[in-house]
Amino acid sequence: MMLDDFLIRAMLAGLGVALAAAPLGCFVVWRRMAYFGDATAHASILGVALALAFGISVFTGALVVALIMAAAVSSLSGRGMAMDTLLGVMAHSALAFGLVAVSFLQGVRIDLMGYLFGDILAVSKVDLAVIWGGAVAVVALLAWRWQALLTATLSPDLAKASGIDPRREQLGLTLALAVVVAVAIKVVGVLLIAAMLIVPAAAARPLAATPERMALIAVGLAALAALGGVQGSFVLDTPTGPTIVCLAAVIFALTTGATALGRLSAKS
Amino acid sequence: MSLIRTEGLSVRIGRTQILSDVDFAIDRGEIVTIVGPNGSGKSTLLRALIGAVAPSAGKVERAQGLRIGYVPQKLHIDPTLPMTVGRFLNLPRRHEKAAVRMALEQAGLPDLAERQMGDLSGGQFQRVLLARALMEMPDLLLLDEATQGLDQPGSAAFYRRIEEVRRDLGCAVLMVSHELHVVMSASDRVICLNGHVCCEGKPEMVAQAEEYRALFGTGTRGALALYRHDHDHEHDHGCTHGDGHGHDHVHDHDHDHEHTHEAAR
Numbered sequence: 001m002m003l004d005d006f007l008i009r010a011m012l013a014g015l016g017v018a019l020a021a022a023p024l025g026c027f028v029v030w031r032r033m034a035y036f037g038d039a040t041a042h043a044s045i046l047g048v049a050l051a052l053a054f055g056i057s058v059f060t061g062a063l064v065v066a067l068i069m070a071a072a073v074s075s076l077s078g079r080g081m082a083m084d085t086l087l088g089v090m091a092h093s094a095l096a097f098g099l100v101a102v103s104f105l106q107g108v109r110i111d112l113m114g115y116l117f118g119d120i121l122a123v124s125k126v127d128l129a130v131i132w133g134g135a136v137a138v139v140a141l142l143a144w145r146w147q148a149l150l151t152a153t154l155s156p157d158l159a160k161a162s163g164i165d166p167r168r169e170q171l172g173l174t175l176a177l178a179v180v181v182a183v184a185i186k187v188v189g190v191l192l193i194a195a196m197l198i199v200p201a202a203a204a205r206p207l208a209a210t211p212e213r214m215a216l217i218a219v220g221l222a223a224l225a226a227l228g229g230v231q232g233s234f235v236l237d238t239p240t241g242p243t244i245v246c247l248a249a250v251i252f253a254l255t256t257g258a259t260a261l262g263r264l265s266a267k268s
Numbered sequence: 269m270s271l272i273r274t275e276g277l278s279v280r281i282g283r284t285q286i287l288s289d290v291d292f293a294i295d296r297g298e299i300v301t302i303v304g305p306n307g308s309g310k311s312t313l314l315r316a317l318i319g320a321v322a323p324s325a326g327k328v329e330r331a332q333g334l335r336i337g338y339v340p341q342k343l344h345i346d347p348t349l350p351m352t353v354g355r356f357l358n359l360p361r362r363h364e365k366a367a368v369r370m371a372l373e374q375a376g377l378p379d380l381a382e383r384q385m386g387d388l389s390g391g392q393f394q395r396v397l398l399a400r401a402l403m404e405m406p407d408l409l410l411l412d413e414a415t416q417g418l419d420q421p422g423s424a425a426f427y428r429r430i431e432e433v434r435r436d437l438g439c440a441v442l443m444v445s446h447e448l449h450v451v452m453s454a455s456d457r458v459i460c461l462n463g464h465v466c467c468e469g470k471p472e473m474v475a476q477a478e479e480y481r482a483l484f485g486t487g488t489r490g491a492l493a494l495y496r497h498d499h500d501h502e503h504d505h506g507c508t509h510g511d512g513h514g515h516d517h518v519h520d521h522d523h524d525h526e527h528t529h530e531a532a533r
Contacts, residue, residue: 030349151360154345161318161338162360162404207346209384210355 003128006121007234013123014226014244015094017187017196020135020180022067022218023142025175026204026211030153034198035084039091041181041193043069046098048115048185052105058115059130059182066178069094074174095190118189118241120230127186134183138176145172150211162173187226188241195245200225203252206259221251270295271334271408271440272317275480276326279312282462286312288464289326294408299434299441301451303474304461305483310444313461316411317442334408337439338400339394345385354381358401367403375399375429391422398426402433404434409433415450427454433449438515448484 003009014130016238028037069090076086102112111119123131142149151171152159156166184193200222201214208214229244236243273293279286287309294300302310315321316328318338345351358369372378375395380388394414401409411430415423426449434441445451451458452471459468466479474480499531 030346032346098421147360147362153349154351154356154359155340155343157315157318157320157340158338158343160320161336161410164360202348205350208350209352210350210383212355214350 001211003125007230009123009125009128010120010230010240011227012128013032013187014230015119015223016128016131016135017184018023018222018226019219020176020194021184021214022200022204022222024138024173024176024180025199025201025222026198026215026218027142027153028177029201029205029210029244030129031173032195033173033177035087035091036070037177037181037197038194039073039087040066040070041184041190042091043094043098044100044181044185045092045115045190047182048190049098049101049105053101055265058185062185063178063182065094067102067175070174070178074170084100094126114189115185116189116191117239118185118187118192120187120240121234123186131183131187132180138179141172141176145169156160188244191235192241192245195248196222199245199248199252203248206255221255222248223228225251269330269452271331272329274316274323274326274328277313277316277323277328278325279309279316279321280324281312281321286463287316290461290465292459293463294440296407296440297434297438298457299430299443299455300345300457300459300470301440301471302444302459302461303446303448303451303480303484303527304466308462310461314338314442314444331407335404335406337398337404337406338531339401339409339414340410343393343397347386348494351385353377353383353385353396356385356396357403359400361404363403371399371403372409372459374402390417391419391426393431394418394426396460398429398433402437405437406439409439409441411441411445411486413444415445415447415448430454470486 003012025037029033042071044066044158047062047065049061050065054061073087073090099112114122136245148159148164149172151162151164152166152169159166159169180197181190184196188196200218203221204214204217207217225244225248229247230240232238232247233240233243270293272288277290277292278288284304290313292313301431302313304310312321316323318336319328336490353372354368357371358362368381369378372381375398377392377395377399380392380396385393385396394417398411398414415426430441430443431454433439452475455471457468458471458474460466460474460477460483462478462479462483466483467474467477469477
């Protein structure tokens with residue numbers, strides 16, 4: 001069967017993450033939450049350690065810790081401490097605690113690198129089901145709340161005046177972020193999840209005139225990076241997660257550079 | 269039945285008391301303007317009315333199914349968010365293409381549907397904000413210093429549009445403004461706010477109130493005379509105190525009345 005080929009599974013896993021991370025990443029970019037995504041992702045390594053210690057699935061452990069982290073940051077923000085300071089403290093301390101916790105785990109030999117940078121070539125059929133389940137859930141949430149999310153992103157007051165609760169929409173995004181982090185660990189690893197959120201969205205920006213087009217283009221570019229990255233890493237024998245992100249970065253450089261050139265030539 | 273009313277509304281943000289004990293109501297078709305110095309809680313009052321800030325005491329009651337059109341003081345659109353004028357008008361609900369086209373025409377901005385919001389001039393931007401608020405056919409239009417940054421013809425045109433809108437939609441309009449001469453000519457009622465309601469009433473009465481003069485000085489009377497040539501002043505119940513601060517009520521109405529008369533002749 002097709003799914004027995006590990007390369008096919010890897011590509012499908014990459015596509016699943018691209019599908020969810022790219023539109024969510026648009027909101028992360030629009031709302032200036034880039035560091036927030038980073039913090040949530042870094043914290044999830046603690047969830048991985050806890051999951052291994054208690055023998056539950058890595059997905060569940062990462063999801064729970066990512067949720068706690070996201071909720072903590074949401075509720076602490078706007079209380080005196082600057083957001084970037086707060087996130088810097090929490091993200092890196094959670095990562096550090098996670099790494100220390102992993103070192104305490106005995107008996108199980110853990111491939112730490114696999115969680116930091118992803119291990120997409122080892123994706124199982126069950127992993128694939130989890131990744132696609134999570135991705136579809138996130139995309140469904142975004143599609144369902146799209147208009148409200150967009151209004152709340154534009155201005156919480158405009159949303160409120162139209163009977164939309166901006167805090168509820170924010171909560172939905174936070175939830176979606178935790179899900180994406182949890183499903184993306186296996187594919188790109190905790191250190192590079194934020195890149196899968198932000199880079200395709202940033203690459204799509206110069207090509208788009210409306211939010212919808214930006215989200216769709218971001219999905220396309222992310223899928224391109226995921227497929228190309230899996231192939232490239234196989235051919236070049238490079239780590240897959242970083243290869244995917246490298247490709248996304250090259251795409252970003254191309255779209256941004258091309259737009260800048262276009263603007264220059266339009267002026268002259 | 270008022271569209272929206274507050275009773276004893278107080279708002280505290282952090283340790284600062286922004287509003288205390290504000291009683292307010294607005295009826296269908298009314299144009300009410302809030303004036304007051306910077307930091308007097310004008311924007312906070314509007315934000316409390318839409319529910320964006322929670323009252324620390326008192327309550328806000330909205331009529332059942334009240335549709336509010338809100339035009340904020342400023343709207344920053346992040347440059348990473350691509351947003352055409354046409355798309356913006358479809359938030360928070362989508363409308364038919366024809367409705368959007370008509371809204372743009374009425375706003376005097378045909379052919380701008382594909383323009384990015386960030387590329388609009390200040391006046392165009394404000395008109396788009398207003399057009400978006402009107403897409404929902406609001407019962408109540410809230411304008412928070414909507415003409416900020418517009419030149420005089422621009423703001424005059426903006427207020428003419430508000431008048432039209434009230435006539436066509438029959439909606440109530442509540443606006444915050446610094447442009448006292450416009451306020452005085454265009455409003456049915458003026459509320460002078462400084463953390464509490466200092467005084468309120470018809471424009472000409474408020475202009476003569478002690479509390480209003482203490483905040484704005486007397487320099488607006490010349491402008492007032494230009495805009496108000498009618499003689500239907502009522503002097504007795506112009507000002508009502510919204511709080512119990514116990515200011516002195518020494519209203520020198522006689523003097524003022526003569527003054528206005530002279531100007532009107």
